[in-house]
Amino acid sequence: MPHCPVFIVSDRSGLTAETLSHTLMSQFPDVRFHQRALPFVDTPQKVQQAVRAIDEAGRESGCRPLVFATFVDESFSEILSAAEGEIFDLFSPFIGRMERLLDQQSSHKPGQSHGISDVGRYYRRIDAVNYAMHCDDGLHTQDYNRATLILLGASRSGKTPTCLYLALHFGFYAANYPLTEEDFGTGVLPGPLEPHKDRIFGLTIDPMRLHQIRTERRPGSEYASVARCRQDVVRAEQMFRRNGIPFCDSTNYSVEELGSTIKHQMGLVSSLY
Amino acid sequence: MPHCPVFIVSDRSGLTAETLSHTLMSQFPDVRFHQRALPFVDTPQKVQQAVRAIDEAGRESGCRPLVFATFVDESFSEILSAAEGEIFDLFSPFIGRMERLLDQQSSHKPGQSHGISDVGRYYRRIDAVNYAMHCDDGLHTQDYNRATLILLGASRSGKTPTCLYLALHFGFYAANYPLTEEDFGTGVLPGPLEPHKDRIFGLTIDPMRLHQIRTERRPGSEYASVARCRQDVVRAEQMFRRNGIPFCDSTNYSVEELGSTIKHQMGLVSSLY
Numbered sequence: 339m340p341h342c343p344v345f346i347v348s349d350r351s352g353l354t355a356e357t358l359s360h361t362l363m364s365q366f367p368d369v370r371f372h373q374r375a376l377p378f379v380d381t382p383q384k385v386q387q388a389v390r391a392i393d394e395a396g397r398e399s400g401c402r403p404l405v406f407a408t409f410v411d412e413s414f415s416e417i418l419s420a421a422e423g424e425i426f427d428l429f430s431p432f433i434g435r436m437e438r439l440l441d442q443q444s445s446h447k448p449g450q451s452h453g454i455s456d457v458g459r460y461y462r463r464i465d466a467v468n469y470a471m472h473c474d475d476g477l478h479t480q481d482y483n484r485a486t487l488i489l490l491g492a493s494r495s496g497k498t499p500t501c502l503y504l505a506l507h508f509g510f511y512a513a514n515y516p517l518t519e520e521d522f523g524t525g526v527l528p529g530p531l532e533p534h535k536d537r538i539f540g541l542t543i544d545p546m547r548l549h550q551i552r553t554e555r556r557p558g559s560e561y562a563s564v565a566r567c568r569q570d571v572v573r574a575e576q577m578f579r580r581n582g583i584p585f586c587d588s589t590n591y592s593v594e595e596l597g598s599t600i601k602h603q604m605g606l607v608s609s610l611y
Numbered sequence: 612m613p614h615c616p617v618f619i620v621s622d623r624s625g626l627t628a629e630t631l632s633h634t635l636m637s638q639f640p641d642v643r644f645h646q647r648a649l650p651f652v653d654t655p656q657k658v659q660q661a662v663r664a665i666d667e668a669g670r671e672s673g674c675r676p677l678v679f680a681t682f683v684d685e686s687f688s689e690i691l692s693a694a695e696g697e698i699f700d701l702f703s704p705f706i707g708r709m710e711r712l713l714d715q716q717s718s719h720k721p722g723q724s725h726g727i728s729d730v731g732r733y734y735r736r737i738d739a740v741n742y743a744m745h746c747d748d749g750l751h752t753q754d755y756n757r758a759t760l761i762l763l764g765a766s767r768s769g770k771t772p773t774c775l776y777l778a779l780h781f782g783f784y785a786a787n788y789p790l791t792e793e794d795f796g797t798g799v800l801p802g803p804l805e806p807h808k809d810r811i812f813g814l815t816i817d818p819m820r821l822h823q824i825r826t827e828r829r830p831g832s833e834y835a836s837v838a839r840c841r842q843d844v845v846r847a848e849q850m851f852r853r854n855g856i857p858f859c860d861s862t863n864y865s866v867e868e869l870g871s872t873i874k875h876q877m878g879l880v881s882s883l884y
Contacts, residue, residue, distance in 0.1 A: 342713065351871040354634040361627040361725075362705050365683065365717035377871045402712065410638065424712050431704050432635050439675065439697050440615065444638035452634075452867040460865060467772045471747070499740045502775055506866070592733060593779070594725040598624035598650045 341372035343395035343403040347388050347418065349411055352377040353452045358428055359406035372399070379409075385417040392421040410446050462609065463509040470505040473513035474498055479530035486510040487604060488534055490578075491541035492517050492570040493561075494551045496588035496596065500541070503593040508601060508608040522573040527581050539600050540578040540585030545571045547589050614645035616668035616676040620661050620691065622684060625650040626725045631701055632679040645672070652682075658690040665694040683719050735882065736782040743778040746786035747771055752803035759783040760877060761807055763851075764814035765790050765843040766834075767824045769861035769869065773814070776866040781874060781881040795846040800854050812873050813851040813858025818844045820862050 344363065346355045352375055363371050374395070376388050396403050403423035409415045415427055433444050454460040466486075472478055473485065475498065482488060487504070489497040493516045501512035521528045531538060545568040552562035560566055578585045586599055600606070617636065619628045625648055636644050647668070649661050669676050676696035682688045688700055706717050727733040739759075745751055746758065748771065755761060760783060762770040770787035777785040794801045804811060818841040825835035833839055851858040857876055861869055874881070 351868045353867050353871065354630050357627050357630040358701065358705075361681070362702070362709060365706060365719070366709065366713055366715055367718055369713055369715060375871070375875065377875055404709070404712070408634070424708065426705055426708070428631065428705075429635070432631075432699055432701075433638060435697065435699070436635060436639065436677070439677070440639055440642055442639055442642060445640055446638070452865055454863060454865050464769075464772050464866075467775060471744075471771065474744070496737075498744065499737050499779070502740060503779060506772070506776060506779065590727060592725055592727050593737075594626050595624045598626065598648070602648065602650055 341370045341399060342401045343392075343399050343423075344371045344373040345388070345392050345395070345403055345405045345423065346373065346375045346377075347379050347385075347405060347407045347409075348377055349380040349409050349414060350378065351452050352408065355406045355408040355428055359404075359426075362406075371404075379414070380411075382414070382417055385414045389418060389421040392423045396422050410444075412446070459509075459609070463506070466505040466509045466511050467502065469511045470501045470513070473511075474501065476515045479513075479515070482513055482530065482534050484511050485513045485534065485537055486606060487512055487600070488531065488538050489514040489541055489600075490517060490531065490538050490574075490583065491585075491588075492543070492548065492567075492574045494548060494555070495541045495543040495571075495574070496593075497541055499593045500588070500596045500600070503597050504600070507594075507597060508606070510601075510606060510608070517570070517574050517577065522570070522577070525577070525580065527577070535581065535583075537604075538581075538583050539604060540574065540583045541588050541596075542571055542575050542578070542585055543587065544589040614643045614672060615674045616665075616672050616696075617644045617646040618661070618665050618668070618676055618678045618696065619646065619648045619650075620652050620658075620678060620680045620682075621650055622653040622682050622687060623651065624725050625681065628679045628681040628701055632677075632699075635679075644677075652687070653684075655687070655690055658687050662691060662694040665696045669695050683717075685719070732782075732882070736779070739778040739782045739784050740775065742784045743774045743786070746784075747774065749788045752786075752788070755786055755803065755807050757784050758786045758807065758810055759879060760785055760873070761804065761811045762787040762814055762873075763790060763804065763811050763847075763856065764858075764861075765816070765821065765840075765847045767821060767828070768814045768816040768844075768847070769866070770814055772866045773861070773869045773873070776870050777873070780867075780870060781879070783874075783879060783881070790843070790847050790850065795843070795850070798850070798853065800850070808854065808856075810877075811854075811856050812877060813847065813856045814861050814869070815844060815848050815851070815858055816860065817862040 346352050348355050379388050392403050405423040405425045408428050491497050497514035501514045504510040504512040548567040549564045556562050619625050621628050652661050665676050678696040678698045681701050764770050766789045774785035774787045777783040821840040822837050829835050
């Protein structure tokens with residue numbers, strides 16, 4: 339079966355089209371898609387170039403290309419409709435209904451969503467990313483008063499990528515603290531965490547997965563051994579339960595799913611929206 | 612004008628619904644939306660709870676709620692349709708057409724897009740995030756052979772958040788190297804970069820914005836002065852031009868837009884899709 343050509347065309351970054359089209363494509367696991375992103379298609383000339391690229395891909399592959407488009411300028415949609423592809427306009431089925439319901443015209447301005455439409459807001463988000471870097475892996479605990487949340491868990495349970503995602507995507511000030519041998523010994527919450535107990539969320543992980551991950555980092559070490567991984571996970575979960583800390587299992591969850599879960603369970607509201 | 616209640620309802624993380632609905636809402640800058648995300652609504656009982664929450668918000672606000680939904684289980688959509696809200700089903704207008712065009716049934720399985728549907732792929736992405744942390748700010752240049760790209764620019768020109776975004780979103784191994792006084796002195800590419808010239812991308816920034824950003828970090832310092840910022844920017848751009856390094860201006864671009872621009876200009880293809 340030949341690859342089905344897919345085009346993602348937008349007058350801005352194309353991220354919205356990318357996100358929705360990937361979700362749609364993922365519902366057809368047996369189809370092999372060959373995807374091309376055409377972002378910043380923001381002049382009639384560039385739209386015509388896109389039309390030519392789509393037609394060429396269709397001829398070469400022998401398959402009708404799927405075209406996912408997000409144009410806020412409707413005249414671009416019209417030019418694009420000349421292409422020999424199946425065009426999925428991801429905005430128009432919804433914008434019209436919203437206009438009627440809200441009794442408002444839409445602004446038809448591109449880049450309102452993924453761009454810097456609000457400078458203050460955008461820089462809060464970047465500041466949150468810097469904070470997540472600054473407070474990674476138990477560093478700078480004296481700055482925990484600024485934390486939206488603090489992720490707690492054994493080494494390599496998924497804390498760092500989750501914190502970076504929470505900062506980048508939601509603008510949360512996300513710190514993380516690794517539980518070590520020392521912390522486990524006492525059984526009580528590590529000192530720097532005690533004053534911030536209500537903002538802690540725990541991550542746990544399947545011990546065998548943890549063993550795999552640690553083995554890639556330090557093959558054959560005691561740190562990566564199954565026994566040690568099992569012990570670390572049991573002790574981390576004990577600490578969560580004893581201190582009433584909500585937690586979830588990162589084994590089968592992506593950072594996106596972990597982020598949504600944590601946000602939802604902690605009742606966090608992003609200041610970005 | 613009262614806030615218009617908005618619900619984002621999904622049987623998984625709801626990220627696709629979130630992305631598209633934010634883009635749509637951003638087209639109505641004069642409307643005040645009050646948004647609630649209801650992720651992981653994956654049982655009929657939870658859908659009924661969502662219906663009640665929507666109806667309550669409608670009564671309280673006096674406005675008909677907007678409901679953006681992504682259910683892959685169609686029976687959930689049916690239950691949701693009982694809600695007194697304007698329901699925007701973000702999947703069904705597209706899935707049916709794709710099924711006909713591809714001559715395939717969709718899988719109707721949730722979590723194919725933002726979840727860990729392919730473990731190897733997911734861990735490559737997490738590995739890319741770890742790499743971006745490892746090679747941040749000129750660290751570990753001996754590992755540049757693994758880099759998909761290396762961002763180059765003056766201190767605080769936006770390299771770190773852009774690298775983290777490129778790693779998290781596309782799985783690119785993105786390193787970054789700050790240009791310092793020392794590098795500017797010689798006028799040639801810093802030694803560790805020379806062998807990787809074809810994978811370097813430059814970031815520049817408006818000197819006054821750079822001054823603002825550096826002032827927040829080190830108020831009143833020579834480092835943050837307008838003169839120094841102007842000089843650093845001029846010299847960085849000179850270095851890019853002299854060495855034929857493509858670059859773009861980060862001043863008015865978000866990390867998402869920078870990411871799309873860099874990916875597009877460098878012709879990078881994400882191995883995640």
